[in-house]
Amino acid sequence: MALIDLANPTRFVxxxxxxxxxxxxxxxxxxxxxxxxxxxxxxxYQQGAxxxxxxxxxxxxxxxxxxxxxxxxxxxxTLVWRHPMADVAAKAAAPIxxxxxxxxxxxxxxxxxxxxxxxxxxxxxxxxxxVLLLMYLxxxxxxxxxxxxxxxxxxxxxxxxxxxxxxxxxxxxxDWWNTLHQPASVFRIGGSTIDPSxxxxxxxxxxxxTLLFVTLHVAAMHNEILRRRVRTLMLLQxxxxxxxxx
Amino acid sequence: xxxxxxxxxxxxRLAVRTGGGAxxxxxxxxxxxxxxxxxxxxxxxxxxxxxxAILWLGALLASLLTLDRLLAADHEDGSLDLILMAETPLELAVAAKAAAHWxxxxxxxxxxxxxxxxxxNLDGRTGLAVALTxxxxxxxxxxxxxxxAALSVTLRRGGLLLAVLVxxxxxxxxxxxxxxxxxxxxGPLPFGTPFTILCALTLFSLVIGIFAAAAxxxxxxx
Numbered sequence: 001m002a003l004i005d006l007a008n009p010t011r012f013v014x015x016x017x018x019x020x021x022x023x024x025x026x027x028x029x030x031x032x033x034x035x036x037x038x039x040x041x042x043x044x045y046q047q048g049a050x051x052x053x054x055x056x057x058x059x060x061x062x063x064x065x066x067x068x069x070x071x072x073x074x075x076x077x078t079l080v081w082r083h084p085m086a087d088v089a090a091k092a093a094a095p096i097x098x099x100x101x102x103x104x105x106x107x108x109x110x111x112x113x114x115x116x117x118x119x120x121x122x123x124x125x126x127x128x129x130x131v132l133l134l135m136y137l138x139x140x141x142x143x144x145x146x147x148x149x150x151x152x153x154x155x156x157x158x159x160x161x162x163x164x165x166x167x168x169x170x171x172x173x174x175d176w177w178n179t180l181h182q183p184a185s186v187f188r189i190g191g192s193t194i195d196p197s198x199x200x201x202x203x204x205x206x207x208x209x210t211l212l213f214v215t216l217h218v219a220a221m222h223n224e225i226l227r228r229r230v231r232t233l234m235l236l237q238x239x240x241x242x243x244x245x246x
Numbered sequence: 247x248x249x250x251x252x253x254x255x256x257x258x259r260l261a262v263r264t265g266g267g268a269x270x271x272x273x274x275x276x277x278x279x280x281x282x283x284x285x286x287x288x289x290x291x292x293x294x295x296x297x298x299a300i301l302w303l304g305a306l307l308a309s310l311l312t313l314d315r316l317l318a319a320d321h322e323d324g325s326l327d328l329i330l331m332a333e334t335p336l337e338l339a340v341a342a343k344a345a346a347h348w349x350x351x352x353x354x355x356x357x358x359x360x361x362x363x364x365x366x367n368l369d370g371r372t373g374l375a376v377a378l379t380x381x382x383x384x385x386x387x388x389x390x391x392x393x394x395a396a397l398s399v400t401l402r403r404g405g406l407l408l409a410v411l412v413x414x415x416x417x418x419x420x421x422x423x424x425x426x427x428x429x430x431x432x433g434p435l436p437f438g439t440p441f442t443i444l445c446a447l448t449l450f451s452l453v454i455g456i457f458a459a460a461a462x463x464x465x466x467x468x
Contacts, residue, residue, distance in 0.1 A: 079461070134414040141410055145401055154465035155397050159411065162393055162458050166415050169447075173418035176425075176443075 007084050009225045016222040023215040030208035037201035053111040055202060059209035060104035064132060065167075067097030067213070071139075072164040075157035085221070087153030088228075090160065091143055092220035096213060098136035105129055124175045131170050135163050149228060249334045250342045257346035260319075271308045271351045272358050278304035279362045290367040297366035298376050298427035302420060304362075305355045305380055306387060306413075312351045313391040314408055316343065317399040317463075326399070330467055336460040344392045344455070352384035368431075375430035375437075379444060383423040386448040389455030390415050396459035400466045419447055 038055045071093050077086030108126065109119040120126065139156060146152030282300045283293060293300075320326040320343075329339050356377050363373030394412035401407065426440035 079465075131414050131417055134410075138407075138411045138414065141407055142397065145403060145407055151466070155462050158458050158462045158465065159393070159397055162415070162454060165454060166418075169418050169450075170414075173421045173443075176421070 009084065009088075012085055013222060013225055016218050020215070020218060020222070023211065023218060027208065027211040027215050030204065030211050034201065034204040034208040037204050041198050041201045047115060050111060050114050051198075053107050054198075055205045057104060057107040057111060058202060059206040060100045060107065061129065062206060063209055063213050064097060064101035064104050064129065066210075067093050067100060068132070068136075068160075068164060068167065070217075071097065071160050075160040075164075078153050078157040079161075087150065087157070088221050088224050089217070090153065090156065091149070092217055092224050094136060094140050094143060096216050096220065098133060098140060100209075100213070101129060101133040101136055105133060124171075128167075128171045128174045131174075132167065135167075139163070149231075249332065250338055253329070253334075253339060254342045254346045257343055258350055261346065261350035269354075271312050272354045274311055275304045275308040275355055275358060276362060278307060279365055283365070294367040297363060297368045297372075298379075298431065299424050300366060301359055301362060301376050302380070302383075302423050302427070305359070305384060306416060306420060308355055309352060309384060309387045310391065310409055310412065312347070313388075313395050313412070314398070314405045316347050316392065316395040318395070321399050326463075326467070330463065336463060337456045340392060340396070340459045340463070341452075341456045344388050344459075348385050348388040352388055356380045356384060372431050376427045379423045379426045379430075379441065382441065382444050382448060383419050386419045386444075386451040387416055389448075389451040390419070392455045392459045393462065396462040396466070399463070419444070419451075422447060 034055070038052055041052070041055075043049050043051060071090045074086045074090035074093065077083040078090065105126070108129075112121070113119050139159060142156055142159065143152060146155065279300060282304075286292060286296075317326060317340075320329065330336060332339065359377040359380055360370065360373035363376060368376065391408075391412050393415075394408040397411060398405075398408045422440045422444040425435075426437060426444055429435045429437045429440055
């Protein structure tokens with residue numbers, strides 16, 4: 001099945017309805033395995049049980065960025081190929097991405113309270129994640145402001161791409177700003193420095209969260225197509241209603 | 247080229263003669279700076295330390311204030327449609343408009359900065375340093391704002407949304423603008439490093455801004 005076949009919303013809806021039960025099942029299984037693994041993972045010798053927050057925190061952070069990457073790809077699809085499903089994908093992804101970013105920030109500050117003694121520090125990573133959340137919220141606000149979804153999609157595609165170029169710059173500038181004021185107290189986790197007993201559950205949880213994201217995204221796209229149909233039907237009904245100007 | 251120059255001078259003349267543009271921006275800048283000591287307290291040492299940050303924030307907010315008129319007036323009287331249909335590339339046309347906008351709203355802010363610095367206990371040399379960073383940084387704010395203005399020009403409730411869309415994108419400019427100012431005042435970093443990055447950000451946003459704004463206008467106006 002090529003990408004062009006999915007351009008037909010009806011075909012996409014039927015495909016989504018066939019795929020969704022499997023996706024939900026796979027997500028449930030991945031979460032069951034992941035949580036069991038997390039339960040079995042040893043506590044950190046310094047941080048105790050709070051280290052388990054990481055198993056939610058790190059996958060959320062990862063997905064918050066993956067989601068913007070997906071929206072940028074969809075934005076290219078909208079601007080270059082005018083693919084009709086691309087703007088549906090972009091619109092469905094924005095609230096999910098914002099939710100994961102929010103989850104990442106909340107779990108991070110709940111983890112920060114016992115470990116650093118404060119809910120929030122102006123650390124580079126925290127700050128750039130917060131800016132990412134603000135950009136998601138701005139994007140959602142723009143989606144809600146423009147009434148006509150197909151016209152909104154192209155304007156928003158431009159903003160998404162500008163954001164995609166700007167996010168690395170923001171990340172880089174915030175890193176620089178941080179090192180000016182706050183010498184080497186950054187918390188670094190290199191992949192290789194994690195023990196396998198923690199790394200394996202983390203990877204399983206990352207897989208589970210990614211599956212959750214895909215499930216939510218397909219379901220949201222499905223709902224968005226139905227919502228647009230309802231909108232068109234209501235417009236037609238309003239036009240046909242007696243007493244309306246024709 | 248002559249079409250671009252005509253557009254540029256038209257915008258400059260409109261901004262200067264119709265009022266409500268540059269003067270109001272500088273007045274707003276002055277009020278923001280004057281409000282700060284009321285909020286923080288008249289501690290001169292503290293004001294001198296955070297003075298560059300206050301000046302940068304004030305200039306950022308003041309340049310935001312006038313952004314929604316950058317394209318909206320042309321949209322209302324229909325001249326934006328003519329610009330869109332003209333043979334002159336839209337990218338260059340919006341660049342000319344943004345340049346005129348910066349000349350009439352950004353440059354007055356830069357000129358006012360050394361004077362306003364005196365309110366914040368910054369001496370003459372320091373005020374000039376902050377003005378220099380603003381001179382390099384305010385074009386970036388205008389060109390980033392141009393994207394927001396192009397996105398929100400066809401919206402009926404675009405004003406507040408514009409600020410929400412534009413402000414997160416200005417974070418790098420603010421960071422490097424303030425750190426260049428601080429480097430000029432207290433060190434220990436050399437002034438050149440953040441200042442050249444600030445200039446790079448301005449050039450970068452010039453390129454991104456005009457292309458993104460032109461794309462947004464073409465999509466939004468059709």
